[in-house]
Amino acid sequence: MEADVCKRLGGNLKRLRTAAGRSQEDFAHDADIHRTYISDLERGARNPTIRVVDRLAKALGVSMGDLLD
Amino acid sequence: MEADVCKRLGGNLKRLRTAAGRSQEDFAHDADIHRTYISDLERGARNPTIRVVDRLAKALGVSMGDLLD
DNA sequence: ATGTGACTGAGAGTCCGTG
DNA sequence: CCACGGACTCTCAGTCACA
Numbered sequence: 001m002e003a004d005v006c007k008r009l010g011g012n013l014k015r016l017r018t019a020a021g022r023s024q025e026d027f028a029h030d031a032d033i034h035r036t037y038i039s040d041l042e043r044g045a046r047n048p049t050i051r052v053v054d055r056l057a058k059a060l061g062v063s064m065g066d067l068l069d
Numbered sequence: 070m071e072a073d074v075c076k077r078l079g080g081n082l083k084r085l086r087t088a089a090g091r092s093q094e095d096f097a098h099d100a101d102i103h104r105t106y107i108s109d110l111e112r113g114a115r116n117p118t119i120r121v122v123d124r125l126a127k128a129l130g131v132s133m134g135d136l137l138d
Numbered sequence: 139a140t141g142t143g144a145c146t147g148a149g150a151g152t153c154c155g156t157g
Numbered sequence: 158c159c160a161c162g163g164a165c166t167c168t169c170a171g172t173c174a175c176a
Contacts, residue, residue: 005123005133023139034171039140049116049150049169050137054074064074065134068119092158103152108160118150118169142176150168156161 005068007044009053012067014042016060031059074137076113078122081136083111085129100128 003011017027024042028035033055040046041056050064057064072080086096093111097104102124109115110125119133126133 005119009119025139034173035139036141036173037171039142043141045142047118047120047169049118050074050078050122051116052170053119053137063134064137065132068122068133068137094158104159105153105161106151109151112160114161115150121151140176142174144174145172146170148168148170150166152165152167154162154164157159 004044006041006047009048009067010042010044013038013056013060016062016066017042020060027059031055073113075110075116078117078136079111079113082107082125082129085131085135086111089129096128100124 017024020027022030024038025035028038031038033052037046041048041052053064053067057067060067086093089096091099093107094104097107100107102121106115110117122133122136126136129136
């Protein structure tokens, strides 16, 4: 446990996005975030602000806790 | 509802911190975050990264969802 | 369809203060 | 004890070309 927050977010994001059957490109469009930025996030390579996470959560229809906890 | 994420975090943070009976300064020290930044966060005046929120949650002994949802 | 390095403007986060 | 400001450094947001 205690994986880095960014890795945790990345894993949750990838899991929830693929579970919804959406590509990074399509999802990026819905969340209004650049395609390569989504790629970075899923790899845990970025430390995003809560405003970005808020957009991710809304585009997925989940809570922020679902992405971060 | 639908308040800005930063305002939501600010309200939750202030509520949970005061419920724990701690001053901003003491709490800032425990979370290893500058005291003025805690003040800014509680007023919803900043858009922090998830690493900062993670430290806040740990210092309070709550989940990130408790602070953000 | 996704991963990655590089880039720039904007803003995250720190530290000095004051009322 | 807290709100708020100014000034600073360093990282994030957002984008591109290319693999």
